[in-house]
Amino acid sequence: RVLRIGLIPGDGIGREVIPAGRRLLEALPSSLGIKFEFTDLKAGFETFKETGVALPARTVDVLKNECDGALFGAVSSPTKAVDGYSSPIVALRKKLDLYANVRPVKSVASAARPIDLVIVRENTEDLYVKWEKTLDDPEIGVYAEAIKRISVRASMRIGEMAGIIAQRRQKLRESGVPSIHNSACVTVTHKSNVLSQTDGLFLESVRESLSRARYIHDKVALKDQIVDSMAYKLFREPEQYDVIVAPNLYGDILSDAAAALVGSLGLVPSANVGDQFTIGEPCHGSAPDIAGQGIANPIATLRSAALMLEFMNEGEAAAKIHAAVDANLVEAKLMTPDLGGQATTEEVLNDILKRL
Amino acid sequence: RVLRIGLIPGDGIGREVIPAGRRLLEALPSSLGIKFEFTDLKAGFETFKETGVALPARTVDVLKNECDGALFGAVSSPTKAVDGYSSPIVALRKKLDLYANVRPVKSVASAARPIDLVIVRENTEDLYVKWEKTLDDPEIGVYAEAIKRISVRASMRIGEMAGIIAQRRQKLRESGVPSIHNSACVTVTHKSNVLSQTDGLFLESVRESLSRARYIHDKVALKDQIVDSMAYKLFREPEQYDVIVAPNLYGDILSDAAAALVGSLGLVPSANVGDQFTIGEPCHGSAPDIAGQGIANPIATLRSAALMLEFMNEGEAAAKIHAAVDANLVEAKLMTPDLGGQATTEEVLNDILKRL
Ligand SMILES: CC(C)[C@H](C(=O)O)[C@@H](O)C(=O)O
Ligand SMILES: CC(C)[C@H](C(=O)O)[C@@H](O)C(=O)O
Numbered sequence: 201r202v203l204r205i206g207l208i209p210g211d212g213i214g215r216e217v218i219p220a221g222r223r224l225l226e227a228l229p230s231s232l233g234i235k236f237e238f239t240d241l242k243a244g245f246e247t248f249k250e251t252g253v254a255l256p257a258r259t260v261d262v263l264k265n266e267c268d269g270a271l272f273g274a275v276s277s278p279t280k281a282v283d284g285y286s287s288p289i290v291a292l293r294k295k296l297d298l299y300a301n302v303r304p305v306k307s308v309a310s311a312a313r314p315i316d317l318v319i320v321r322e323n324t325e326d327l328y329v330k331w332e333k334t335l336d337d338p339e340i341g342v343y344a345e346a347i348k349r350i351s352v353r354a355s356m357r358i359g360e361m362a363g364i365i366a367q368r369r370q371k372l373r374e375s376g377v378p379s380i381h382n383s384a385c386v387t388v389t390h391k392s393n394v395l396s397q398t399d400g401l402f403l404e405s406v407r408e409s410l411s412r413a414r415y416i417h418d419k420v421a422l423k424d425q426i427v428d429s430m431a432y433k434l435f436r437e438p439e440q441y442d443v444i445v446a447p448n449l450y451g452d453i454l455s456d457a458a459a460a461l462v463g464s465l466g467l468v469p470s471a472n473v474g475d476q477f478t479i480g481e482p483c484h485g486s487a488p489d490i491a492g493q494g495i496a497n498p499i500a501t502l503r504s505a506a507l508m509l510e511f512m513n514e515g516e517a518a519a520k521i522h523a524a525v526d527a528n529l530v531e532a533k534l535m536t537p538d539l540g541g542q543a544t545t546e547e548v549l550n551d552i553l554k555r556l
Numbered sequence: 557r558v559l560r561i562g563l564i565p566g567d568g569i570g571r572e573v574i575p576a577g578r579r580l581l582e583a584l585p586s587s588l589g590i591k592f593e594f595t596d597l598k599a600g601f602e603t604f605k606e607t608g609v610a611l612p613a614r615t616v617d618v619l620k621n622e623c624d625g626a627l628f629g630a631v632s633s634p635t636k637a638v639d640g641y642s643s644p645i646v647a648l649r650k651k652l653d654l655y656a657n658v659r660p661v662k663s664v665a666s667a668a669r670p671i672d673l674v675i676v677r678e679n680t681e682d683l684y685v686k687w688e689k690t691l692d693d694p695e696i697g698v699y700a701e702a703i704k705r706i707s708v709r710a711s712m713r714i715g716e717m718a719g720i721i722a723q724r725r726q727k728l729r730e731s732g733v734p735s736i737h738n739s740a741c742v743t744v745t746h747k748s749n750v751l752s753q754t755d756g757l758f759l760e761s762v763r764e765s766l767s768r769a770r771y772i773h774d775k776v777a778l779k780d781q782i783v784d785s786m787a788y789k790l791f792r793e794p795e796q797y798d799v800i801v802a803p804n805l806y807g808d809i810l811s812d813a814a815a816a817l818v819g820s821l822g823l824v825p826s827a828n829v830g831d832q833f834t835i836g837e838p839c840h841g842s843a844p845d846i847a848g849q850g851i852a853n854p855i856a857t858l859r860s861a862a863l864m865l866e867f868m869n870e871g872e873a874a875a876k877i878h879a880a881v882d883a884n885l886v887e888a889k890l891m892t893p894d895l896g897g898q899a900t901t902e903e904v905l906n907d908i909l910k911r912l
Contacts, residue, residue, distance in 0.1 A: 249593060251588070277748075277749035277782070279747065279780075280756075281752040281756045286752075287750060288747060289747060290750060314674045317703065325644040327704060327747075327750065328750060330750065330751070332751065332752070332754055333753065334753050334755035334757065340707060340709065341708050341709050342707070342708045342757070343705060343706060343708065343709075343757070344705075344706050344707075344753040344754040344756075345703050345705050345706075345754065345755045346703070346704040346753065346754040347701050347702070348683060348701065348702040348703075348704055348907050349699060349700075349701050349705075350697045350699060350700050350701075351696060351697065351699035351700075352696060352697050352699065352700075353697050353699075378821075379571045387594065391805070392633075392637065392724065392810075393633035393643060393684075394643060394646060394686065395686070395688060395689050395702050396637040396688070397637075397688035397689065397700040397702065398688055398700040398701065398702040400636075400637045400700075401690065401698070401699070401700045409800060410600060422668065424635075426633070427808075427809055428809050428811075428812040429812060429841070431787070431809050431810070431813040431816070432812040432813065432815060432821060434693075434813075434814060434816075435791065435816030436816050436818065441786065448810075449747070452747075452783075452784045453783055453784050453787050453806075454787070455784075456784040456785060456787045456788040457790075457791060457813060459888075460787070460788045460789075460791030460792050461791065465788060484786070491734035517818060521687075553751045
């Protein structure tokens with residue numbers, strides 16, 4: 201079969217890691233029976249500076265109408281708010297209804313502190329609706345307000361996704377794939393002790409969605425944890441966590457925190473997943489400090505390509521990529537500087553391609 | 557002089573650590589010239605269950621009219637929203653206009669990874685205004701909204717406080733007190749790449765307040781960092797941070813994360829500071845799992861008492877407490893279970909009192 205993948209490098213090191221992702225897909229063994237085709241697409245701050253638009257309509261159209269999946273690199277954020285500029289990845293998530301942001305964080309097999317968790321982040325609402333206004337009150341002066349929005353529908357949907365992922369991981373375990381967990385557990389993150397209505401609704405809806413689906417999730421335990429305590433426990437006992445489900449903003453913060461535990465953001469992939477479409481996206485940003493030097497870690501993008509394939513039901517191709525990346529990490533010889541090595545993006549990529 | 561301290565143990569281990577705080581204050585050497593008097597005050601979930609009110613009006617009145625400072629323990633949060641219950645500490649912060657939550661996180665002198673930072677958390681607004689509503693729309697179903705509010709006034713005020721604290725720390729360094737930092741730096745945390753108006757306003761206001769006060773802060777550098785990246789860097793390079801200033805919710809999450817880096821929430825104090833009043837409060841919660849066993853770590857409360865005294869201009873008394881606590885930690889013989897020891901609250905307290 202033929203799969204057309206949209207490539208949106210964005211800014212900074214996005215322009216170095218997305219080409220690596222493309223080369224990886226091209227190098228997959230033909231025995232898998234997949235032929236990849238690619239379409240280059242624009243988005244980002246550079247695009248905004250050139251064209252006045254951060255996310256061109258064509259990018260959205262081509263993704264919707266011509267592509268089977270996509271890889272997104274990273275975008276720079278201006279340090280001061282720029283009129284008319286707004287993050288294209290946040291917009292893409294909403295326009296394509298990619299309602300789940302799935303972020304697996306896993307240590308290498310040899311790690312002193314084993315970690316194997318997935319953060320399932322709601323990807324369309326919370327403060328990311330970006331309904332903001334600025335007001336000037338004669339008495340209290342200038343102030344701004346933003347709306348945090350939590351709906352039953354989006355919360356149930358993300359709860360379901362967390363349950364499905366927990367169950368899928370449990371099946372892998374039962375089929376003999378080694379794991380640090382004995383059983384499946386979904387932990388819901390919230391701050392319902394302060395936000396009893398919004399975060400309370402998130403918590404109840406996730407609970408409800410998982411108990412409705414109990415017949416498929418009967419082996420999935422359900423816990424909940426307040427977000428501040430979660431940040432603490434994530435550092436203290438990360439091996440405790442299997443699947444973490446969180447509203448958009450907590451998911452954003454917690455996934456960066458979790459990435460720190462496995463050594464580098466350069467290792468952590470994500471997939472923006474909807475019912476129709478998936479965009480793979482490394483968790484790291486555009487890293488202006490190292491952009492253009494050819495030393496960005498390509499692994500987060502390679503793993504994001506694998507994640508994208510998983511959600512396109514190409515599990516075999518995904519498994520090949522994961523195995524090749526893990527082999528590179530276990531050997532720990534060719535590593536980019538973020539992991540303490542001296543290899544270039546190109547050298548790490550070639551080492552991984554060799555292992556496919 | 558006579559200082560009257562309100563004691564609000566709250567729930568759970570709050571009832572074990574606040575009495576320890578009282579004994580500490582009573583044990584301070586009389587050469588300091590301070591006589592402490594105490595008033596016991598109620599608040600918390602137990603109080604709510606008894607009286608129907610989580611924060612009795614009398615508690616607020618007595619604090620306002622009779623006390624010079626206070627110590628607050630911790631409160632339990634019901635696991636499901638309970639009608640009419642709302643966190644008394646959040647209410648107290650607003651009612652007494654304790655606009656800054658100051659949370660120093662410091663490793664012991666002998667730590668492999670030295671950390672010495674202070675989180676200065678805005679304490680009155682952001683999502684903590686708790687303006688929430690739940691709606692039911694025929695098309696989209698049930699959803700809830702909460703307001704995140706950021707004002708210039710509150711942001712400038714917290715920026716000023718951060719600058720004053722940074723400068724105070726710098727003066728201590730210059731007077732020869734050993735420090736892991738060479739110079740003072742305030743890092744502003746925000747998510748202005750998504751929340752350009754609210755977090756943008758926070759960032760700009762803090763910048764403005766620090767540059768207005770440039771004549772007193774000329775040795776204080778100013779940086780800013782996006783909150784997700786902050787969670788990452790806090791784990792990777794915690795020694796980089798001196799003073800961190802954050803809106804309410806990010807400050808809540810980041811201070812628990814930072815506490816994980818020094819080994820236990822049981823070590824981390826805070827002070828809720830206003831222009832007129834300070835409430836010392838350990839960062840840990842009511843810890844129902846260990847409540848009643850006499851093994852809660854009293855150190856977070858003892859340090860909170862010291863912090864309270866600092867903000868009451870009783871620096872000498874505060875320094876005595878810090879030195880006694882540090883001596884206990886450096887010796888590392890009598891430690892509660894959270895630090896891997898087997899000592900009780902009582903034993904740790906007595907050891908520290910002995911060292912005053
Ligand atoms: C760039 C930014 C808008 C984005 C987010 O906050 O979602 C990023 O941090 C991420 O996690 O993908
Ligand atoms: C108990 C809770 C309302 C409180 C908060 O969120 O401020 C606590 O986490 C804290 O940090 O003091």
